[in-house]
Amino acid sequence: MLAAGWKGISTVDVNGAVTFTLWLCGCNLRCPFCHNWRIAERQNCGELDVERLLDELARAKPYIDYLHVTGGEPLLQAEELRHLFKRAGEAGVARSLNTNATLTKALEKVIDEVDHLATDLKIPDQMYGVPHWQQLWQNFLTSLKAVSGRKIPIELRIPVANLPLETYAKRIEEVGNALAETEVTVVIQPLLGPPTTDPRDSQWCRQYCNPPSSHLQQIAKLAAALGKVVIKNYGI
Ligand code: SF4
Incomplete structure (x- = not known):
């Protein structure tokens, strides 16, 4: 597996949980605000030593809620991930997956080994950074339905940009229809630009990042129908 590294104890990667977090390399999207774009573009990545990771995971197990x-x-x-999750599960560790959820067939391969899922609700035409966003959005909704149907709890993150409220309202409604059957925690967070972050496309960020706090509040109201809402406004 191509990986960028792991952190044995993290309190910031899943809301309200302590995780052992592993970063895998490569991505099928090109989100302009992405601050992990070097990992997405497979820079500074290497072959994962799975046995060493599992050793460290066993030591961290008493202190963590998930392998994330x-x-x-x-x-x-997906194949390698399914194998890793299976071994973590056999060792008694719950598994959390953070995915953009646009690779529906790949998700099917691992879904039996997933205990918690985190994903972003991004405005696809503006934020996926690829031309075939319509198909990917449909895939996203199909993935959410699959996860919801299995009652896997979801952390739905909404990265907020300076985009019209109506755009968020439309997408939140579509997602609500897909997520009717499971427990949802919505995490609303602003997209932050430089110098706080190092986005892939600074020019895009100059135009759309750092939304006002009022925009977060309005989107939180729209999202309240989905589940419990947490706002992380990072002091803006
Ligand atoms: S923000 Fe977008 S480009 Fe970056 S890792 Fe996530 S899905 Fe991939």
Whole structure:
């Protein structure tokens, strides 16, 4: 598996949980605000030593809620990920996957080994950074339905940009229809620009990042129908 590294104890990667977090490399999207774009573009990555990771995971087990795998897009390495999750599960560790959820067939390969899923609700035409966003959005909704149907709890993150409220309202409604059957925690967070972050496309960020706090509040109201809402406004 191509990985950028792991952190044995993290309190910031899943809301309200302590995780052992692993970053996998590569991504099928090119989000302009992405601050993990070097990992997404497979820079500074290397072959994962799975046995060493599992040793460290066993030592961390008493202190963590999940092995959390993020990226990049972990589902680009779905077969290997399924194997890793299976072994973590056999060791008694719950598994959390952070995915953009646009690779539906790859998700099917690992879904039996997933205990918690985190994903972003991004405005696809503006934020996926690829031309075939319509198909990917449909895939996203199909993935959410699959996860919801299995009652896997979801952390739905909404990265907020300076985009019209109506755009968010439309997408939140579509997602609500897909997520009717499971427990949802919505995390609303602003997209921050330089110098706080190092986005892939600074020019895009100059135009759309750092939304006002009022925009977060309005989107939080729209999202309240989905589940419990947490706002992380980072002091803006
Ligand atoms: S899906 Fe995530 S890792 Fe991939 S480009 Fe978008 S923000 Fe970056």
